[in-house]
Amino acid sequence: MFRDTARKEQVKLVYKNARGVLPDALIEEIQKYVDGESIYIPAKTEGKTEWGHRNGTKARYATRNAEIRSLFERNVSVSEISDRYYLSSDTVRKIIRAAAKEGGSGDGS
Numbered sequence: 001m002f003r004d005t006a007r008k009e010q011v012k013l014v015y016k017n018a019r020g021v022l023p024d025a026l027i028e029e030i031q032k033y034v035d036g037e038s039i040y041i042p043a044k045t046e047g048k049t050e051w052g053h054r055n056g057t058k059a060r061y062a063t064r065n066a067e068i069r070s071l072f073e074r075n076v077s078v079s080e081i082s083d084r085y086y087l088s089s090d091t092v093r094k095i096i097r098a099a100a101k102e103g104g105s106g107d108g109s
Contacts, residue, residue: 068092069099 015038018027030039052058064085071081078096082089 065095065099068095072096 018030022030050058052061068081068085071084072078072092078089078092081087082092085092087095
C-alpha cells in the first residue's frame with residue numbers, strides 16, 4: 001500500500017561563507033572549536049511541525065495501523081496481514097500490541 005507511493009525527499013546542501021553572514025568575533029570563537037572545517041548549524045525548532053504532519057505520512061500510518069488492528073480483530077492471520085501490507089510479521093505484531101496498549105487507536109502517537 002505505501003511502498004509504491006513513498007518517496008524520500010532529496011536535500012541539497014547549500015554552503016555559505018561564514019564571513020558573509022557572521023560577525024568576525026563569532027567566527028573567531030567558532031574557530032577555537034573547528035578551524036577550517038565545515039559544520040552544520042541546525043534550524044530553530046520553534047514553529048516546526050511534528051514528524052509526518054506536513055506531508056500526511058503520520059495520518060497514513062495511523063489509518064494503516066487501524067486497518068491492521070481491525071483485520072486482526074476479525075481473525076485475519078498475522079501472516080495474511082503482513083503479506084497484504086508488505087510488512088514483516090514482527091512489525092504487524094508490534095502494531096497490534098501498540099494499538100492494544102493505546103486502547104485500540106493504532107496510530108502510534
